[in-house]
Amino acid sequence: MIDPKVLEDEFHAAQEAVARQGDVVRSLKAQAKEGHVERSAVDEAIEMLKQVKIDMERKQKAYEDATGKTAGANKEAFRAAMTNALERRLFYIPSFKIYGSVAGFYDYGPPGCAMKQNVTQTWRNHFVLEENMLEVECPAVTPEIVLKASGHVDRFTDFMVKDVKTGDCYRADHLLEGTLEAALEDTKAPLSKEAAYEARDLLARVGELGAAELGAALTKYGVKAPDTKNDISDPFPFNLMFKTSIGPRGDMVGYLRPETAQGIFVNFKDLLYYNGSKLPFAAAQIGSSYRNEISPRAGLLRVREFTQAEIEHFVNPADKSHPKFKSVADVAPLLYSRALQMGDEKKPKRIPLGEAVSQGIIANETLAYFIGRTYLFGEKIGLNTERIRFRQHLQHEMAHYAEDCWDFEVECSYGWVECAGLADRSAYDLTAHAGMSKVELNAYERFPEPREEDVLTILPNKKELGKLFKKDAQTIAEALEAMSECDALEMQGKLAAGQAAPLKTGGRTFEMQPGFVEIKKERKKLSGRNFTPGVIEPSFGIGRILYCLFEHAFYTREGDDQRTVFRFTPVTAPVKCTVFPLLQRAELNEKAEAMSAALTRERLSNTVDTTGTTVGKRYARTDEIGVPFAITIDYQTLEDSTATLRERDSTAQVRVPLADLPGLVRRLTDMELSWADVAAQYPAQAPASED
Numbered sequence: 001m002i003d004p005k006v007l008e009d010e011f012h013a014a015q016e017a018v019a020r021q022g023d024v025v026r027s028l029k030a031q032a033k034e035g036h037v038e039r040s041a042v043d044e045a046i047e048m049l050k051q052v053k054i055d056m057e058r059k060q061k062a063y064e065d066a067t068g069k070t071a072g073a074n075k076e077a078f079r080a081a082m083t084n085a086l087e088r089r090l091f092y093i094p095s096f097k098i099y100g101s102v103a104g105f106y107d108y109g110p111p112g113c114a115m116k117q118n119v120t121q122t123w124r125n126h127f128v129l130e131e132n133m134l135e136v137e138c139p140a141v142t143p144e145i146v147l148k149a150s151g152h153v154d155r156f157t158d159f160m161v162k163d164v165k166t167g168d169c170y171r172a173d174h175l176l177e178g179t180l181e182a183a184l185e186d187t188k189a190p191l192s193k194e195a196a197y198e199a200r201d202l203l204a205r206v207g208e209l210g211a212a213e214l215g216a217a218l219t220k221y222g223v224k225a226p227d228t229k230n231d232i233s234d235p236f237p238f239n240l241m242f243k244t245s246i247g248p249r250g251d252m253v254g255y256l257r258p259e260t261a262q263g264i265f266v267n268f269k270d271l272l273y274y275n276g277s278k279l280p281f282a283a284a285q286i287g288s289s290y291r292n293e294i295s296p297r298a299g300l301l302r303v304r305e306f307t308q309a310e311i312e313h314f315v316n317p318a319d320k321s322h323p324k325f326k327s328v329a330d331v332a333p334l335l336y337s338r339a340l341q342m343g344d345e346k347k348p349k350r351i352p353l354g355e356a357v358s359q360g361i362i363a364n365e366t367l368a369y370f371i372g373r374t375y376l377f378g379e380k381i382g383l384n385t386e387r388i389r390f391r392q393h394l395q396h397e398m399a400h401y402a403e404d405c406w407d408f409e410v411e412c413s414y415g416w417v418e419c420a421g422l423a424d425r426s427a428y429d430l431t432a433h434a435g436m437s438k439v440e441l442n443a444y445e446r447f448p449e450p451r452e453e454d455v456l457t458i459l460p461n462k463k464e465l466g467k468l469f470k471k472d473a474q475t476i477a478e479a480l481e482a483m484s485e486c487d488a489l490e491m492q493g494k495l496a497a498g499q500a501a502p503l504k505t506g507g508r509t510f511e512m513q514p515g516f517v518e519i520k521k522e523r524k525k526l527s528g529r530n531f532t533p534g535v536i537e538p539s540f541g542i543g544r545i546l547y548c549l550f551e552h553a554f555y556t557r558e559g560d561d562q563r564t565v566f567r568f569t570p571v572t573a574p575v576k577c578t579v580f581p582l583l584q585r586a587e588l589n590e591k592a593e594a595m596s597a598a599l600t601r602e603r604l605s606n607t608v609d610t611t612g613t614t615v616g617k618r619y620a621r622t623d624e625i626g627v628p629f630a631i632t633i634d635y636q637t638l639e640d641s642t643a644t645l646r647e648r649d650s651t652a653q654v655r656v657p658l659a660d661l662p663g664l665v666r667r668l669t670d671m672e673l674s675w676a677d678v679a680a681q682y683p684a685q686a687p688a689s690e691d
C-alpha cells in the first residue's frame with residue numbers, strides 16, 4: 001500500500017497546479033478582452049485547466065480512499081472561506097457580539113433564519129405530515145423529577161479536565177481522542193505495531209471509559225491543555241444540564257431540557273387516548289434544547305442552545321413491522337454496519353434497506369423505515385448523498401436497554417458528524433416514567449383468540465391496612481395495586497421471607513408487613529393484555545444539518561474571479577428569487593416592484609435590487625446567499641412584457657412573459673419543474689456579461 005503521506009503530497013501538488021492554471025486562464029481572459037491574445041489561447045488554457053482538475057480529483061480520491069478521510073490541507077481554507085461568506089452575509093452571528101460573545105451561542109441572521117425555517121418546515125412536511133404524527137410543544141423548563149426519572153440528573157455527564165494553571169475546561173474524551181488520532185497519524189514518529197493496536201483499541205472505547213481509566217490514559221499519552229500545553233487535572237464528571245429554580249420561593253429545582261423527547265413521554269397516556277388507544281403511533285416535537293457543553297468549538301455543530309426535531313414512534317414490542325416499509329425497501333443508503341466497522345476494509349456499503357432487514361443488519365422494519373425516510377429527507381434538502389451514511393452503534397456504545405442504534409452521519413470538513421440518532425430504545429423511557437410517576441403508561445392489545453396465561457394479582461388486605469393506617473389505607477391499597485410487576489415480585493420475595501418491604505407513594509414511605517398484601521400468579525384465560533410500548537426514536541439536530549448543508553452547497557465558481565456560491569436547492573434557499581431592474585429608471589423600478597408583489601402573492605420570498613451596480617455584481621451578491629433564480633427587467637420588458645429569468649448554477653437565461661413568471665418560479669421552487677423543462681419551453685436569452 002502506498003504511504004498516505006505520499007498520496008497527500010501528490011494531492012497538494014495537484015491542487016497547486018490547478019491554482020496556477022486558474023491564474024493563467026484569468027490572465028489570458030483579461031488579455032483576450034483587450035485584444036492582446038487570440039480567443040483560442042484562452043480555450044486551450046481552459047482545456048488544460050480541465051485536465052489538471054481531473055488529475056487533482058483522481059489524486060484526492062486516491063488519498064481519501066486510502067485514509068477514509070476528507071482531503072486535508074484545503075479543508076481549513078475551504079471552511080474559512082465558507083464561514084467568512086456565512087458571517088459576512090449574516091447567516092449566523094456569534095450571540096451577544098457587542099459584549100464579546102459567549103461560546104456555544106449563535107444568532108441566526110435573516111438568510112440563516114429563513115433557511116432554518118425552510119429546513120424545519122421540510123422536516124415537518126416529510127415526517128409529521130407524511131406519517132400523521134401527533135405534534136406537541138412542551139416547555140423547556142422541566143421539573144427535576146422528570147429528568148430524574150429519565151436518568152439525566154444522575155447520568156447526563158461528560159468527563160471534564162481543567163488546565164491546572166488557567167482553569168480552562170476541556171472535555172477529557174475529546175482531548176484523548178485528539179491525542180490518539182494524532183499519534184496514529186504521525187508518519188514522522190510512527191507507533192510500533194503493538195502501540196498502534198492499543199491506541200486504536202482505546203480510541204474505539206473512549207466514550208465508555210470511567211474516570212479512573214480515562215485519567216490513566218490521559219497520563220499515559222501525556223495529554224496537556226491544548227491551548228497552553230499546561231498540565232491538566234484528573235477527569236471528573238460534569239452534568240451538562242442548565243439548572244434553575246421554578247417559582248419565587250426558589251425551592252423547586254428545574255432544568256432546561258437537554259432534549260425534547262421527555263415532553264412526549266410524559267404525555268404518552270393522553271396521546272394514546274387521542275389516537276383512539278391504537279398503536280403504533282408517533283408523536284413529534286420541534287423545539288430548543290440546552291446543553292452546557294464543556295468546550296463548544298466547532299461553530300454550529302456543538303452549541304449550548306440548539307433546535308431538535310424528535311420523533312417517538314410507539315410500537316407493540318412484539319410487532320415492529322411498518323405498514324409503509326415497502327416504500328423504502330429499495331432505497332440503498334451507505335450503511336456502516338457493525339460488521340463493516342469491524343471488517344478489514346472499514347468502509348460503508350450501499351445496501352437496499354429491504355435486504356438490510358431480511359439479513360438482520362438492521363433490527364426491524366420500523367427502524368429501517370426511518371433510516372430510509374431520513375436518507376430521502378437528506379436528499380430532498382440538498383445534502384450530497386455520497387457524503388451521507390448511517391453508522392450502527394457498536395455493542396458497547398449502546399445503552400443496555402437499546403436494541404439497535406444508527407447515527408445519521410454527514411461528512412463535512414470536520415469529518416463525519418452525527419446529525420441525527422435513530423434508536424430502538426425498547427420500553428425503557430415509558431417504564432422509567434411509569435415507575436417514578438406511578439401512572440400506568442401502558443397500551444392494551446386484544447388477542448385474535450383468547451389465551452391462557454399466568455397473571456400477577458395483587459390483593460391488598462384492606463381490613464388490616466385500615467386498622468393500621470386509617471385514612472392513608474385507601475392510598476396505600478391503590479399504590480399496591482398500581483405496582484409494576486417487577487416491584488411487586490420484589491415485595492413478594494421480601495414478605496415471603498418474613499421481612500418488611502417499603503412502599504413509596506405520594507412522597508412518603510410505608511412499611512408493608514407479611515399479611516398486608518397477597519401477591520401471586522394465577523393461570524387465567526385472557527382476551528388481551530396490557531403492555532408497555534416500545535419506542536423507536538429518530539432525533540435530529542437542525543443546526544448540525546444546516547451547517548452540513550452550508551458545506552455541501554458552497555463552492556467557488558469556475559475560473560474567473562473566484563465568486564463564492566451556495567447551490568442551495570430551491571426548497572431550502574433563503575430567498576427564492578431576486579428582481580433586478582437593469583438600470584435605475586423609474587419605469588423599470590416600477591415593473592420590478594410589480595413583479596416582486598406578484599412573487600410575494602405566490603408566497604415566494606424575494607428581494608428587489610435597485611442598487612444600479614453592474615448586473616454581474618448583483619448576480620454575484622445573490623449567488624453568494626444562494627438565491628436560485630433572478631428576474632431582470634430591461635427596456636425590452638417595456639415593449640413586449642417579457643423579462644429574463646436566470647438560473648444560478650448554470651447561469652443560463654430564458655426570456656419569459658411577465659405573466660408566466662410568478663407561477664413558473666413557484667413550480668421551480670416546489671421542484672415540480674426542473675430548469676431543463678423551463679429551458680425547453682422558453683427561448684434562451686444570450687446572457688448579459690456577468691463581469
Ligand SMILES: Nc1ncnc2c1ncn2[C@@H]1O[C@H](COP(=O)(O)OP(=O)(O)OP(=O)(O)O)[C@@H](O)[C@H]1O
Pocket residue numbers: 259291293300301302303304306308418419420421539540541542543544545
Ligand atoms: N451540543 C449540540 N449542538 C448542536 N446539536 C446537538 C448538540 N448535541 C446534540 N445535538 C443534536 O441532537 C441530536 C440528538 O442528540 P443526541 O443526544 O443523540 O446527541 P449526542 O449523541 O449526545 O451528540 P454528541 O455525541 O455529538 O454530543 C444529535 O444527533 C445532534 O444533531
